[in-house]
Amino acid sequence: MTELVKKLKTKDKQAITALYNSYGKKLYGFAVCKWNLDEDEAWDLIYKTLYKIIEVIDRYTFENEKKFNGFVYQVFINNLRNYYKEKKSKGIETVELEERHEKILSEIKEEKEEESVTMHMICLKKILEQFENWKRVLLLMKAQQFSYEEIARYVNKPVKQLKVYYMRAKQVLTDKVNECLNNNE
Amino acid sequence: MPGKKPINENDLNELLRALYLDERAAVVNEEEARFVMEQDYLTKINPAKEKDLLNKLTKKPGHSGGKLFSLFILIALLIGLALFYLFRATPVNSSLAEQSHTPQNVTENAAQQNPLTANGVEHKPDQNNTPYIKNADTFARQLIQVQPGNSSSSSASGVPEKISQAREEKVIPYLSDKDKLRYSRLKQQILHQLISSDKALYTHIDAGKIFYAGKKTIVDAFAIRNMGISNLEYKTFLADLLIQKRNEDYFIAQVFPENWAKYEYPLLANTYFQDEKYKDFPVVNITYEGAKLFCQWLEEEAKLYIQQNKLKNKPIQVRLPYDEEWIYAAREGYAKIAFEKGYNSIYDSDEGLVDKSFESRIELVKKRVKRIDTLYTLYTTNKYGWKENEMIAFFSKAFNYNNTANTDTIDTERMKVSGKIGRASEMVNQRNSSRVWLSGLSWKNKEDYLQLEKEFKSHLSSPFVGFRPVVINPADPEYKNPFW
Numbered sequence: 300m301t302e303l304v305k306k307l308k309t310k311d312k313q314a315i316t317a318l319y320n321s322y323g324k325k326l327y328g329f330a331v332c333k334w335n336l337d338e339d340e341a342w343d344l345i346y347k348t349l350y351k352i353i354e355v356i357d358r359y360t361f362e363n364e365k366k367f368n369g370f371v372y373q374v375f376i377n378n379l380r381n382y383y384k385e386k387k388s389k390g391i392e393t394v395e396l397e398e399r400h401e402k403i404l405s406e407i408k409e410e411k412e413e414e415s416v417t418m419h420m421i422c423l424k425k426i427l428e429q430f431e432n433w434k435r436v437l438l439l440m441k442a443q444q445f446s447y448e449e450i451a452r453y454v455n456k457p458v459k460q461l462k463v464y465y466m467r468a469k470q471v472l473t474d475k476v477n478e479c480l481n482n483n484e
Numbered sequence: 485m486p487g488k489k490p491i492n493e494n495d496l497n498e499l500l501r502a503l504y505l506d507e508r509a510a511v512v513n514e515e516e517a518r519f520v521m522e523q524d525y526l527t528k529i530n531p532a533k534e535k536d537l538l539n540k541l542t543k544k545p546g547h548s549g550g551k552l553f554s555l556f557i558l559i560a561l562l563i564g565l566a567l568f569y570l571f572r573a574t575p576v577n578s579s580l581a582e583q584s585h586t587p588q589n590v591t592e593n594a595a596q597q598n599p600l601t602a603n604g605v606e607h608k609p610d611q612n613n614t615p616y617i618k619n620a621d622t623f624a625r626q627l628i629q630v631q632p633g634n635s636s637s638s639s640a641s642g643v644p645e646k647i648s649q650a651r652e653e654k655v656i657p658y659l660s661d662k663d664k665l666r667y668s669r670l671k672q673q674i675l676h677q678l679i680s681s682d683k684a685l686y687t688h689i690d691a692g693k694i695f696y697a698g699k700k701t702i703v704d705a706f707a708i709r710n711m712g713i714s715n716l717e718y719k720t721f722l723a724d725l726l727i728q729k730r731n732e733d734y735f736i737a738q739v740f741p742e743n744w745a746k747y748e749y750p751l752l753a754n755t756y757f758q759d760e761k762y763k764d765f766p767v768v769n770i771t772y773e774g775a776k777l778f779c780q781w782l783e784e785e786a787k788l789y790i791q792q793n794k795l796k797n798k799p800i801q802v803r804l805p806y807d808e809e810w811i812y813a814a815r816e817g818y819a820k821i822a823f824e825k826g827y828n829s830i831y832d833s834d835e836g837l838v839d840k841s842f843e844s845r846i847e848l849v850k851k852r853v854k855r856i857d858t859l860y861t862l863y864t865t866n867k868y869g870w871k872e873n874e875m876i877a878f879f880s881k882a883f884n885y886n887n888t889a890n891t892d893t894i895d896t897e898r899m900k901v902s903g904k905i906g907r908a909s910e911m912v913n914q915r916n917s918s919r920v921w922l923s924g925l926s927w928k929n930k931e932d933y934l935q936l937e938k939e940f941k942s943h944l945s946s947p948f949v950g951f952r953p954v955v956i957n958p959a960d961p962e963y964k965n966p967f968w
Contacts, residue, residue: 312542315538315541315542316538316542319534319537319538319541322521323537324529325520325521325523325525326520326521327525327527327529328523328524328525328526328527329520329523329525331525331527332525332526332527333525334501338530338533342533342536342537345537346537346540346541349537349541350540350541353541365514365517365518366514368514368517368518368521369512369513369514369517370512371517372508372512372513372516372517372520372521373508373509373512373517376505376508376509377509379505380505380506380509383502383505419491419495419499420499420502420503423496423499423500423503424503427503438500439500439503439504442496442497442500442501442504443501443504445523449523452519453516453519469493469496472496473491473492473493473496476491476496477490477491480490480491
């Protein structure tokens with residue numbers, strides 16, 4: 300691993316190919332399968348991720364493979380996050396192209412929605428903090444469309460029980476978030 | 485999520501995903517990263533996109549470098565074309581041109597100043613003030629210039645509505661005495677094969693009934709070619725028109741190899757008709773009028789051949805097949821018209837396929853052919869819409885079967901292979917109508933057919949369309965002895 304990082308710092312072509320083979324392919328699959336990106340979006344995202352890694356790798360040192368894994372993944376997640384933000388902002392742009400009175404209405408609607416999303420997020424975070432960590436992970440990973448089998452390996456729980464845990468946890472979370480929203484109206 | 489309405493399952497998932505991204509973007513979770521990298525994701529990786537990505541990351545030529553490279557090639561091409569035009573515009577020494585075999589158009593004035601010579605024989609300009617192509621080989625040196633960027637504007641998908649098939653510049657190929665002799669011999673072979681009803685070229689089909697266009701139809705006996713008319717046969721016809729000074733007929737019958745370039749086949753534009761290696765492949769890029777003229781020429785020449793050789797044969801009639809004749813020939817399996825994935829019959833706007841039983845019959849032919857003809861997989865291939873390299877690679881398979889081309893022979897064995905591999909759709913007449921169908925291979929569905937038909941109508945010829953004639957004995961109205 301340190302060898303790969305060393306070579307990446309020299310912008311070695313074989314190292315770049317190795318980086319793609321070891322991480323790019325997996326992240327492409329992850330983007331398509333779990334985050335429902337289409338082919339072009341996913342390739343664009345992988346390109347941005349790998350490009351960024353190659354660009355900034357000079358500034359970092361990694362103790363081991365685990366650290367490098369985490370670094371690659373974090374770059375990817377940041378790009379994914381930006382992608383969703385951009386997508387959302389593009390949606391607002393189309394509203395701005397509408398007629399003036401519609402625009403005003405839309406802006407009001409958007410503002411309300413933004414406020415609502417923020418409130419939802421505040422409540423969600425607040426409630427999730429009360430959950431055991433593995434239940435929290437279960438909810439977050441299930442939202443990414445990981446299967447029970449996959450999650451079971453990660454949280455080290457029996458697959459059969461996991462489904463029940465998930466249904467219960469989701470119900471509790473929904474109820475408590477709604478309760479939180481009502482209390483803050 | 486308008487207002488602060490109760491959250492539902494979808495909203496919850498959306499929020500959880502957003503939360504996940506916010507949290508993981510801020511804090512590295514190495515365990516989770518390892519987990520994500522260890523999973524198997526069932527996605528197909530597009531090799532082209534993968535290559536593109538790696539090229540971009542390693543900055544290989546193909547992107548910014550590739551653009552520069554393309555630009556360089558384009559500039560080199562433009563300079564080459566400019567030099568070519570300059571060279572063309574400059575009068576050249578005829579003997580030098582002949583030695584180099586470089587195509588040179590020479591105007592009438594130039595021709596008068598420098599009488600063209602080949603094999604020591606002087607050739608005068610023709611009476612129609614038509615310039616000659618000064619070259620040793622009659623048709624082989626016809627050079628098609630492909631203008632950069634031209635192909636995209638007139639490709640199959642964007643065919644101009646009206647294109648005059650007549651070339652602006654009427655050019656008659658120069659025919660040397662050697663060529664005249666060669667083509668005269670070839671003509672004798674063609675006529676001999678026709679009059680002797682060579683089984684390698686002509687199949688006799690007895691009269692019969694066919695269920696055609698919703699009703700029973702009687703089809704009279706006829707003979708049909710086993711394969712389309714070849715490039716060499718058509719060249720012989722064109723050469724004979726020139727020998728007979730039928731220049732106007734030549735212009736009607738001439739081949740338009742530049743059609744290949746319209747479909748982005750620049751190499752084939754300069755080789756398919758011109759190069760001897762394709763001599764036994766079906767002639768394409770000819771007009772309907774050209775195909776009819778060929779039939780008329782063959783009929784007239786056959787009559788003369790019978791007279792000159794004092795044969796007892798009755799005159800025969802040569803023409804393009806009628807729709808029902810073509811289908812009948814194919815259905816009966818006589819004419820070795822191959823099954824193809826797609827419509828193998830003639831599309832009818834009202835009925836779809838004219839006769840669906842045609843396909844099942846062809847399936848039987850297919851089974852039979854499978855046993856006796858290893859070329860089956862080659863000639864049942866649809867070619868319409870292929871790229872040039874695919875087409876050339878496919879055509880080259882014919883050379884594996886018979887790589888020795890005797891340029892002075894109508895080689896039926898070679899034609900058998902080349903005719904199948906190079907097979908194109910064929911012009912077929914509708915009886916008592918001016919309708920021309922494009923029958924057989926080259927297209928795989930109704931949309932392809934309609935597109936091909938549209939292009940053919942627009943260009944008046946196509947690299948995907950050739951023809952095969954039928955021969956009948958009009959002197960035997962009762963068909964007791966329909967053949968000759």
